[in-house]
Amino acid sequence: xxVGIVGIGMTEFRIHEEPFFNVAYRAAxxxxxxxxxxxxxxxxFILGGYDNxxxxxxxxxxxxxxxxxGYLRHEIRVSDDAAFSLPLAYMRVKGGLSDVAIxxxxxxxxxxxxxxxxxxxxxxxxxxDFKLAPQMGYALQSYAxxxxxxxxxxxxxxxxxxxxxxxxxxxxxxxxxxxNVDDVLNSEMAxxxxxxxxxxxxxxxxxxxxxxxxxTAKRINxxxxxxxxxxxxxxxxxxxxxxxxxxxxxxxxxERAYKMVGCKPADIQAVEIMDLTSxxxxxxxxxxxxxxxxxxxxxxxxxxxxxxSGGGLCTNAYGSTGMFLLANLALQIRNGEIDRGLAQAxxxxxxxxxxxxxxx
Amino acid sequence: MKKVAVVGVGQTKxxxxxxxxxxxxxxxxxxxxxxxxxxxxxxDIEAIAYGTMDPFDGIYCPERWDVxxxxxxxxxxxxxxxxxxxxxxxxxxxEHVASGLFDIAMAVCTQRVGECVDAQPVLNTAVCPIYERHxxxxxxxxxxxQATVHMHKYGTTEEDMAWVSVKDHKNALKxxxxxxKLDIGIEEVLNSPMICSPLKLLECCPRSDGACAVIxxxxxxARKIRDNPAWVLGEATISDNYFAGDRPDLSHWDTLSxxxxxxxxxxxxxxxxxxxxxxxxxxxxxxxxxxxxxxxxxxxxxxxxDYAREGITYPDGKMPTNPSGGVLCTNxxxxxxxxxxxxxxxxxxxxxxxxxxxxxxxxxxxxxxxLQFHTLMIVSSKKxx
Numbered sequence: 001x002x003v004g005i006v007g008i009g010m011t012e013f014r015i016h017e018e019p020f021f022n023v024a025y026r027a028a029x030x031x032x033x034x035x036x037x038x039x040x041x042x043x044x045f046i047l048g049g050y051d052n053x054x055x056x057x058x059x060x061x062x063x064x065x066x067x068x069x070g071y072l073r074h075e076i077r078v079s080d081d082a083a084f085s086l087p088l089a090y091m092r093v094k095g096g097l098s099d100v101a102i103x104x105x106x107x108x109x110x111x112x113x114x115x116x117x118x119x120x121x122x123x124x125x126x127x128x129d130f131k132l133a134p135q136m137g138y139a140l141q142s143y144a145x146x147x148x149x150x151x152x153x154x155x156x157x158x159x160x161x162x163x164x165x166x167x168x169x170x171x172x173x174x175x176x177x178x179x180n181v182d183d184v185l186n187s188e189m190a191x192x193x194x195x196x197x198x199x200x201x202x203x204x205x206x207x208x209x210x211x212x213x214x215x216t217a218k219r220i221n222x223x224x225x226x227x228x229x230x231x232x233x234x235x236x237x238x239x240x241x242x243x244x245x246x247x248x249x250x251x252x253x254x255e256r257a258y259k260m261v262g263c264k265p266a267d268i269q270a271v272e273i274m275d276l277t278s279x280x281x282x283x284x285x286x287x288x289x290x291x292x293x294x295x296x297x298x299x300x301x302x303x304x305x306x307x308x309s310g311g312g313l314c315t316n317a318y319g320s321t322g323m324f325l326l327a328n329l330a331l332q333i334r335n336g337e338i339d340r341g342l343a344q345a346x347x348x349x350x351x352x353x354x355x356x357x358x359x360x
Numbered sequence: 361m362k363k364v365a366v367v368g369v370g371q372t373k374x375x376x377x378x379x380x381x382x383x384x385x386x387x388x389x390x391x392x393x394x395x396x397x398x399x400x401x402x403x404d405i406e407a408i409a410y411g412t413m414d415p416f417d418g419i420y421c422p423e424r425w426d427v428x429x430x431x432x433x434x435x436x437x438x439x440x441x442x443x444x445x446x447x448x449x450x451x452x453x454x455e456h457v458a459s460g461l462f463d464i465a466m467a468v469c470t471q472r473v474g475e476c477v478d479a480q481p482v483l484n485t486a487v488c489p490i491y492e493r494h495x496x497x498x499x500x501x502x503x504x505x506q507a508t509v510h511m512h513k514y515g516t517t518e519e520d521m522a523w524v525s526v527k528d529h530k531n532a533l534k535x536x537x538x539x540x541k542l543d544i545g546i547e548e549v550l551n552s553p554m555i556c557s558p559l560k561l562l563e564c565c566p567r568s569d570g571a572c573a574v575i576x577x578x579x580x581x582a583r584k585i586r587d588n589p590a591w592v593l594g595e596a597t598i599s600d601n602y603f604a605g606d607r608p609d610l611s612h613w614d615t616l617s618x619x620x621x622x623x624x625x626x627x628x629x630x631x632x633x634x635x636x637x638x639x640x641x642x643x644x645x646x647x648x649x650x651x652x653x654x655x656x657x658x659x660x661x662x663x664x665x666d667y668a669r670e671g672i673t674y675p676d677g678k679m680p681t682n683p684s685g686g687v688l689c690t691n692x693x694x695x696x697x698x699x700x701x702x703x704x705x706x707x708x709x710x711x712x713x714x715x716x717x718x719x720x721x722x723x724x725x726x727x728x729x730x731l732q733f734h735t736l737m738i739v740s741s742k743k744x745x
Contacts, residue, residue, distance in 0.1 A: 019490065021602070045599070051440050052415040058486040059413070059442035062729045065599040072618060075599040075733065076448045079414075079421075079440035088437065088452060095458035096361035097595070120420035125382065234436040237425050252433060260461075348424045352436065 003093045004217035004224025005358070007035025007210030008334075010327050013174040013315045015110045016204040020055075021067035024106050027206035028068040031102065035210040035220050042210065044101035045070035046089040048082025049108075049319035053120060056111035068104045068208065081274075082106070082207070083322025083345035083354045087230035093213050100216055103209045105324075107317030109202035114318050121348065126238070134276075135199050137239065137349035139191035142279040144244035146193055149294030153193065156278035157184035158300050160197045160313060163275070167310025170328070174203040175314040198278040200316035207323035209330070225333045228340065229263075229357035231256025237351060247280075249353035250287035250344060257342070257355040258289075265289035268357070269338035270305040272325035274312035274345045281311070284344055288355070308332060312345075321345060322354065330358055363743055364457045365582035365589035366705040367464075367575050368398025374539040374570035374690045377474035383422050387429040387470045390571035394466065398575050398585050405575070406462040407435035411449030411469040413442065413694035415482045416567075418475030426470060435462070442486070443499075443642065443728030444597070445469060446572065446697025447735035450724075451595050453576050454737075458592075463578045469695035473567035479693065487730055488603065497604060499644065500564060502730050504556040507647035509611040511558065514662035518558055521646040522549035523668035525562050525688060528649075531675065532685025534714040539568045539690040565644035565691035572698040574705065590705035590739035593721070594627035596620070597735045604730055616655035616727070616734045624657075627738045629721075632657045636738070637719040638680045638707045640700040642726040644687040649673070652725060653681065675716055683707070683714040697726030701737055708739050 009030030016023050032039060045068050052058040061077035078085040082105025089103045115133035122128040132140075145151060161181055167173035179197055190196045210220070217224040233252035236242050258264060265288060273288070275281035282296025285306065291299055299306065307313075309328035312321050322345025329341045340359035346352060370393025372378070372386055381389065395402060408431050410423040419425065423438040435456075439449040446469045453467035476482055480498035487497045495501075510516045526546055532538035542548075544562060552561040582589040598619040601607060608614075620632070629635045639658065643649035650664035658679050659667055667673045673681035682688070684703040687696055704722035706712040721740040727733060 050421075051413075052482075052485065053420050057489075058415045058482055059440075059729045061441055061599075062486050062732055063488065063602050065732075066602045070599045071601060072598060072615065074597045075441075076439065076451065076597060077441050078452075079438045084437055088455065091455040091459035091461060094460065095455050097455065097458065117420055121422075121424055122419075123383075123425045124419065232435050232437065233433060234427050234431055236432050237427050256435070348421065351424055351427070 001094065002214040003090050003211055003227045004214065005209050005211050005227065005330055006217050006221035006224050007031040008327055008330055009034055009208040010172055011206045013172055013203050013205035013317055013324060020108045021063045023204065024064045024067040024104060024206045027208040028102060028104055031208035031210050037210065037220060039069040042069065042100050042102050044074040044092055044098040046085050046092065046101055046103045047077040048085030048323065049106040051079050053112055053117040054318060055108040064104065064106050068102060080352060081322040081345045081347045082320050083326055083343065083356060084232060086227065086326065086356050087232060087354065089211055090227050090230055093211060100210065100212045103211060105207045105320035107320030108204050109318035110204050114202055134349065135191045138199060138277045139194050140239065141244045141349065142194050142277055145279045145283055148245040151297060153185060154181060155297045156198060157181045159275065159278040159281040160184050162300060163307055163311045163313040166308055167314035170309050173310040173314045175201060194277055200276040200313050203315065203317050205317040205320055205324065207320055207327045225330045225358050227356065228359045229257040229261035231260065232354040235351045239349065246293065247283050247287040247350045247353065249351060250284055250346060253353045253355040254288045257357050261357050268340060268342045270308065270329065270332055270341040272307055272309055272329045272343040274321055274325060276312045276316060288344060326356060333358055333360060362458050362460050363579040363591065364454055364576050365591045366739055367577045367582050367585040367589050368394040369702040369705055370394030370397055370573040371537045371699060371702055372570045373537050374568040374692055376566065378569035383419060383470060383472060384426045384429040386571045387426040387468060390573040391430050391468055394573035394575050400585060402430045405434065405464055405466045407456045407465040409437050409439055409449045409452035409456065409465065409467045411439045411445040411694055412471055413440060413445055416471060416473045416476045416479060416693060418472065441728055442733060443693055444697055444726040444733045444735040445694040445728065446699060447701060447724060447726040447737060448597060450574055450698055450701050450737060451597065451735060454592055454595065457576045457578050463581045464575065466573055466575050467698055468573040469698045470571035471692035471694040472569045473693055474569045479567050483730065492603060492605065497730055499730065500556045500559065502604060503645035503647060504559050506610045506651060507558050510647060510650065513611045514665060516665040518550060519546065520665040520669060521563060522546050524646040524649045525549045527668045527674055528682055528686045528688040531683050531714055532689035535685045536713060538685040539566050559645055563646040565687050568690050568692040570692040570695060572695045572702050574698055574702050588709045588741065590708040591743045593738040593740050594623050595737045596623035600732045602732065612661065613651045613655035616652065619734045619736055620656045623736045623738060628744060633679060636721050636723050638683060638716045639723040640682055640684060640704045642687050642697065642700060644691050649681060675714060680716045683712065683716055697735060700724040700726060705739050708741050
């Protein structure tokens, strides 16, 4: 039995000033309208997004579940990037526990100072005194990557230029201003070696999918987008114990997803990746198996189909970024541009990673 | 759907503060005990569902740190849903196996409520900042409203509720992991300090540090691991409205009734009083055991108040409830739901510290989110009722 995506709803990704349950409601409503089904036809509500400090409210599914339509229904929340909630929903449907489910990702980073929040994720014994904001962790990895593989600043700047060009054509993307390599190289240094445009900015937004088991999916939508493979993994917590120039959890997640599909990287026609920094773009593509270590930059010159959405670098709603990438991938499949694609997401300086493969 | 069973259970000792161990060390302790109980090794575990309520812990996203307790390189997913977290984490791990993607998955929950100054202001940040936060709503205040309404509607007395406390505290004396161990009588409960009228100190749960782990396995694997697995017969989760003010009648837990009916139908339970031998219910406040019993059909509406006083919910009664001492004596909030399933599973396996005679089927329950959520699971020594 396969599990298919039959409805997609996506809000604008920007800073939302209104009560955030309205934004979650809009994404859910759009997904239901897209699938042409009513709330009462959905039996399970699988949410994805951060909690308390990350979105300003403890038990954040309390306000998101009813907004998604979950009143008197099965409800659960994955407390991580929402891309992790797709495998959970997949398993519920695959296990025969649900016929039609909604997966809703919410990211409300404007509610909190995310840098300060993430510092609280550092253990109080060894790491917290370093006050490593996410951007500082990213910079450690970028430094290690550039140093190990002799990556030039110009190479990394090209990623920003390319993602922005893509984002300019995507109405849902957050950052859409054109930028060139010189602009990037002459911009303010944020955390060495990363300049300001090389690090994703925070925004808010919600994404919802309606998913269903195979028979029901075909009744709802003659052309479902099938969830072909899911893989997720986690790396060591201690940065000092990790290979900073590599993303091992993404590599393992990808291997599991490929195995589930029975495919290899060459069978993937497009990817959406959570490149929250310029260097991550290369590191993720390498971890996914599209290039050898240190050779990811060569893909930029070969028109490798990565991040038609503009990627994580242009749209980063803390908590729903992975679902944003998944939705953009699903739309490429729905529009007939590709038959099979991959979306990657990660959290905690690349410690946790998830890879989902969608196809026709 | 694949048949799934609980094959291993591990709990730490629960205390006000577990300063002897760090967050991952507590997790490690629970994981090790579960592995020992199942007589398997960490390399046998394919996936982990991790649960906690971050705001109590003094660390954000503690699952990242706790991965060093054994999760590195595994399929690792974090669940958080308020007070139901423990059981929804169990549900997620169960779904890992029921889907056929994994043969062995572990649910592990760690919570250090002792790290926060007070749990109630933390819970207050869950409610709507525009409409309800100023009311000071938290777990105790909403439970006190439930008690007041039940007293008004059914004539429930302070003494009726106090008997629940006496029963739970007597049960906790037999549980080596329980947090509060007091041999108390009805007078001690009634004379304890008022916390939030009409609930008194000995009618309110403690704030506990500790961890719990439960291992799920597919049918073939479960049979190889142990002779007495606890088969999962069904699960249910439900969400109410976000706004407490929009809930029509706090004297009844109607969402729990709805979830219960769905669960019983899925599990093939006709008469819960007859078909369920023991219940581990999430009742951090005495009134809530009464409401739980009524909502789940163990008692008629308005009659749950008599159960503890008449001995019905005692270990030798007709409907043994919380033989572990329950949430009233041990509440590591984000792990509490998983402790309910762990204790229910041990009852089914015949290995509980306060074992009820001839248990075949046991119910585990958790509520969360200022009365908004419920999660339920049924385990049995038989694969079907």
